[in-house]
Amino acid sequence: MTEFTPIASSIGGLLIGLSAAMMLVLKGRIAGISGIIGGLPTAPAEERPWRVAFMGGLLGGGLLMFILMPAQFGVQSPVGTVALVVAGLFVGVGTRIGSGCTSGHGVCGLSRLSPRSMVATALFMSFAAMTVYITRHVL
């Protein structure tokens, strides 16, 4: 159980929406993290600089927030190393073959009323909730 933070979470959401709107209005791109980063090896050479710059912004913003508000990063993850390795692989493989993650499908795709994103979001949300139910209440 963690503290309910509707105001901070709404502000965070608006900032994410603002960032995604910037990418769309300025560059005509979908702000999907797994697509921007995972697409690096296959992207044409002229596309690589902005993808790297976006990733640099993510890392820079992370560093800034870790200095200003370290509590937002929580404490140690609730699971062990083996589970983290498996989880990372599933997220990496799943978001690439599924063409998106929480940002590309969840935020941008749902806003665009994309049928593919609606299906993907319903699936990853329900499978994530089922996984937590099993790890927290069954095992």
Place this chain on the structure above:
Amino acid sequence: MQILAAFIAGLVFAVGLAIGGMTDPNKVVSFLDIFGGWDPSLAFVMGGAILLYAPVYHYIIKKTRPLLHHTFHLPTRKDIDARLIVGGMLFGVGWGLGGFCPGPAIVSTASLRGDVLTFAGSMFAGMFAVYLYDRFRTTAP
């Protein structure tokens, strides 16, 4: 200019994820734990983002081009294929298990904490494996 715009967008995105609580794996798991001590906060992250993005999207796509680039690059596919379904399911299991999705995993590496680095390293390996698999499949005879 485009590079600077992408950097600032990435920065704002990261700040939003951290303020919103997406970078705390315990909060993510609490959000997904509907039958436990459910913390619905993170629904406000997605809600806030869509609230701002959706009207901007539907307004801007009526324009001929974005401000700093000659054309829009928007997904056009409408088909629901096996990769989308399997990918969504795999991602969901991984997200529920580890408490990180791709954005927060990258942003949180700033903490240099072991659990984050383990997850992020594994995630990049998974992404790279799909790249190699796809390349092999398209070049194989």
